[in-house]
Amino acid sequence: MMNTLKDLCLLDGVSGNEGKIAEYIVNKIAPYAECYIDPLGNVIAHKKGTSSAKKRVLFDAHMDEVGLIITGIKDDGMLTFSCIGGINTEVLLAKRVKIGDVYGVICVKPIHMLSGDEKKKVPDKEGLLIDIGASSKADAEQYIEIGDTAVFDSDYVEFGDNKIKAKAIDDRLGCAILIDIIKSYLPFDAWFSFTVQEEVGLRGAKTAAFSVEPDYAIAIEATTACDIIDTPENKSVCKLNEGAVVSFMDGSTLYEKALFNSTINTANNIGKKIQVKRGTSGGNNAGAIHLTKSGVRTVSLSIPCRYLHSPECVIDKRDIESVKDIAVALFEQMADDKI
Amino acid sequence: MELKEMLIKLADADGVTGLDGALNVAEKELSPLGKVSRDNMGGLAAEIKGKKDYTILLDAHIDEIGMMVTAIDDGFIRVAKCGGVDVRTLISQEVIIHGKENIFGVFCSIPPHLKNESNSLPDIDEMGIDIGLSKDEAEKVISIGDRVSFRQKAVSLVNDRITGKSLDNRAGCAAVIESAKLLCADGEAPCNIIVSLSAQEELGLRGAKTATYNYFPDEAIVVDVSFGAFQGIPSQKTGKLSKGPMICISPITDRFMTNSLIDICDEENIPYQREVCGSSTGTNADTISVTKSGVKTALVSIPLLNMHTAAETISMSDVENTAKLIADYVRKAVK
Numbered sequence: 085m086m087n088t089l090k091d092l093c094l095l096d097g098v099s100g101n102e103g104k105i106a107e108y109i110v111n112k113i114a115p116y117a118e119c120y121i122d123p124l125g126n127v128i129a130h131k132k133g134t135s136s137a138k139k140r141v142l143f144d145a146h147m148d149e150v151g152l153i154i155t156g157i158k159d160d161g162m163l164t165f166s167c168i169g170g171i172n173t174e175v176l177l178a179k180r181v182k183i184g185d186v187y188g189v190i191c192v193k194p195i196h197m198l199s200g201d202e203k204k205k206v207p208d209k210e211g212l213l214i215d216i217g218a219s220s221k222a223d224a225e226q227y228i229e230i231g232d233t234a235v236f237d238s239d240y241v242e243f244g245d246n247k248i249k250a251k252a253i254d255d256r257l258g259c260a261i262l263i264d265i266i267k268s269y270l271p272f273d274a275w276f277s278f279t280v281q282e283e284v285g286l287r288g289a290k291t292a293a294f295s296v297e298p299d300y301a302i303a304i305e306a307t308t309a310c311d312i313i314d315t316p317e318n319k320s321v322c323k324l325n326e327g328a329v330v331s332f333m334d335g336s337t338l339y340e341k342a343l344f345n346s347t348i349n350t351a352n353n354i355g356k357k358i359q360v361k362r363g364t365s366g367g368n369n370a371g372a373i374h375l376t377k378s379g380v381r382t383v384s385l386s387i388p389c390r391y392l393h394s395p396e397c398v399i400d401k402r403d404i405e406s407v408k409d410i411a412v413a414l415f416e417q418m419a420d421d422k423i
Numbered sequence: 424m425e426l427k428e429m430l431i432k433l434a435d436a437d438g439v440t441g442l443d444g445a446l447n448v449a450e451k452e453l454s455p456l457g458k459v460s461r462d463n464m465g466g467l468a469a470e471i472k473g474k475k476d477y478t479i480l481l482d483a484h485i486d487e488i489g490m491m492v493t494a495i496d497d498g499f500i501r502v503a504k505c506g507g508v509d510v511r512t513l514i515s516q517e518v519i520i521h522g523k524e525n526i527f528g529v530f531c532s533i534p535p536h537l538k539n540e541s542n543s544l545p546d547i548d549e550m551g552i553d554i555g556l557s558k559d560e561a562e563k564v565i566s567i568g569d570r571v572s573f574r575q576k577a578v579s580l581v582n583d584r585i586t587g588k589s590l591d592n593r594a595g596c597a598a599v600i601e602s603a604k605l606l607c608a609d610g611e612a613p614c615n616i617i618v619s620l621s622a623q624e625e626l627g628l629r630g631a632k633t634a635t636y637n638y639f640p641d642e643a644i645v646v647d648v649s650f651g652a653f654q655g656i657p658s659q660k661t662g663k664l665s666k667g668p669m670i671c672i673s674p675i676t677d678r679f680m681t682n683s684l685i686d687i688c689d690e691e692n693i694p695y696q697r698e699v700c701g702s703s704t705g706t707n708a709d710t711i712s713v714t715k716s717g718v719k720t721a722l723v724s725i726p727l728l729n730m731h732t733a734a735e736t737i738s739m740s741d742v743e744n745t746a747k748l749i750a751d752y753v754r755k756a757v758k
Contacts, residue, residue, distance in 0.1 A: 160654075162654070170535035170536070171535065172532070172533075172534070172535045172538065172540055173540060174511070174514045174515070174532065174544060175514055175515035175532050177511050177512040177514075177732075178509065178511075178512035178516075178729050178732035178733055178734040179512075179515065179516075179734065180575070180578075180586065180733075180734060186580075186581060187578050187579070187580055187586065188580070189580075189586050189728075189729060189734040189736060190734070191653060191728060191729055191734070192509065192511065192512060192729055192732060192734075193653060193655055193656055194509075194650050194653075194656070194729070194730040194731065195507065195509040195510075195511070195730070195731055196507070196650070196705075196730065196731075197650065197656050197657075197660070203510075203511070204510075204511070204543055204544050204546075205511075205542050205543060205544065206511065206540075206541070206542045206543070206544060207511075209540075211655075213654070215580070215584075215728065215736060216580050216581050217579075217580025217581040217582050217583075217584030217586075217736070217738075218581055218582070219582060219665060223581070223582070226581075227581055238517075241527055243526075243527035243528075243554070243555050244498075244527070244553075244554055244555015244556045245555055245556055245557065245560065246555075247553075247555035249517075249527070249529060308534050308536045308537055310533065310534075310537055312498075312499065312531045312551060312553065313496055313498070313499040313501075313531065313551035314549070314551060315533075319537070321537065363537075365536045365537055366536040390531075390553065391515065391529070391531065391532045391534060391553075392534040392536065393534050393535055393536075394515040394532050394534070395515055396515050396517065396529045396532070398529065398553060398555070
């Protein structure tokens with residue numbers, strides 16, 4: 085699974101441009117499950133288990149990542165851009181990006197030429213420019229078209245004590261877990277959606293869940309861990325190496341209490357670490373899925389991830405197994421109607 | 424092509440003063456040309472004997488901006504600046520901590536889910552670097568005072584642009600090494616050349632002070648980087664990338680040498696730009712010129728974007744033309 089995660093993180097798939105991710109996933113899962121791509125670009129898969137399921141369960145992970153989109157080319161060859169998904173400006177300054185195979189850098193005025201106040205101020209995001217080295221607009225147009233998407237140039241690194249750094253761990257880790265589940269033995273039939281456009285408003289999950297019509301859904305995500313220096317305990321939200329994260333509420337969903345309790349009990353029964361997300365920030369595909377048709381009983385299970393929506397997502401390898409094992413154990417009860 | 428490879432090797436090597444990666448790369452390039460030695464400040468010089476008993480020192484600082492470890496916490500470290508790092512660009516920046524081994528780290532950020540866009544930034548001592556190691560584990564490999572550098576390998580942009588860390592001033596180092604190679608390729612250099620790759624420029628022009636004292640040349644040419652043209656900064660304080668070396672005209676730089684550099688560009692069709700500095704140049708020229716009883720000094724700069732960040736960007740043609748200009752100058756100066 086670690087190789088799959090690495091491959092997936094290194095592929096580029098900003099919201100609305102997830103084709104490469106979908107292709108990779110289809111190649112990986114086709115031997116194990118029936119799958120198709122829906123009109124929005126979601127990969128929907130159905131895997132036969134040993135028995136048919138009493139209740140239909142959907143595993144969901146989103147394929148898209150936050151990134152940039154080129155909005156214009158200036159006379160001097162510099163590119164203007166907008167962000168796709170929520171990105172704070174301070175993680176962009178002097179960072180390297182890739183627009184297809186072309187490298188670019190997000191320029192800053194030299195610190196030497198700034199006044200005292202400006203030196204500690206984040207520049208206006210609207211004024212930021214990407215330099216690909218072009219000498220003029222016509223020169224830049226040989227390499228770039230308006231509407232091209234750009235990703236952070238960030239490699240996959242294992243460091244420290246079991247830590248992984250990469251871009252797009254949100255939510256390629258979810259995709260990697262789903263692929264792993266599809267490849268494994270399953271006692272019941274299961275459905276899977278690898279969705280597009282989560283970062284721009286949970287759009288892919290809406291249509292995927294409509295097609296699958298599940299009774300239950302498990303959204304597998306990466307969620308904000310803020311267990312970092314200078315952040316007080318009560319603002320850490322969740323912690324690395326403390327296991328899977330289960331949410332009681334976030335910006336898009338108030339999770340069903342009974343299901344929330346079952347998730348924690350399941351984790352305890354199988355001896356896997358679980359933690360409750362201590363905060364209600366963010367939102368994920370559960371928000372779209374649980375409102376589908378007449379309603380879907382939905383759980384959100386996440387890996388704790390530091391520095392979300394930056395080039396530098398950081399997770400702890402040891403949390404991956406918790407997320408996967410709890411998700412599978414929960415699925416078995418859901419499919420067997422034993423919740 | 425060889426020059427570009429040399430520059431990338433130099434830029435990728437470790438060179439916050441106190442680390443010797445860049446020195447090792449430079450020594451390998453220079454040792455076929457002359458006697459190479461290292462000084463007490465962390466710099467390196469090559470003495471190249473020439474035909475004429477006249478000595479021209481070519482200076483480029485080899486140190487890069489970076490940081491030093493000030494505290495080790497559980498999972499995180501703190502750092503102080505070692506040179507004028509642009510602190511605005513540190514959030515989400517990857518670094519290497521040069522401890523007993525090289526340790527990966529990344530500056531912490533708070534995601535947009537938990538923090539609205541704000542326009543003020545923390546000071547460097549309020550920032551943390553995530554190293555993913557407990558305090559006990561970290562203390563086995565990291566000590567207070569260890570150097571920290573940007574983790575950013577140089578890559579090519581389109582045309583002949585290169586982006587990476589420490590192009591300030593490995594671009595200058597590559598140019599002076601290249602000009603020494605050009606001069607030695609003539610057979611014997613026309614006069615004695617000292618290639619002085621000085622340390623601690625970013626901390627206050629320190630290495631050039633002692634190196635120049637040591638060699639006390641007849642003339643010196645400093646090669647550094649200067650501000651590339653960019654929107655929102657005054658155009659008269661910048662040079663355009665790919666438009667040639669910037670020749671400095673200032674009270675500090677020798678007028679005869681400066682005019683001679685300009686004449687050579689005109690004669691040899693080397694593109695150039697004039698850079699006017701009203702008082703100090705902010706480069707090693709300021710200190711070299713007042714060494715002992717004085718050294719005639721000129722300054723040539725390579726235009727660079729995003730100075731003091733991990734995204735420094737230059738044009739290879741400016742490096743090539745700088746090397747050519749200096750070699751031509753030396754040939755003409757001793758004729």
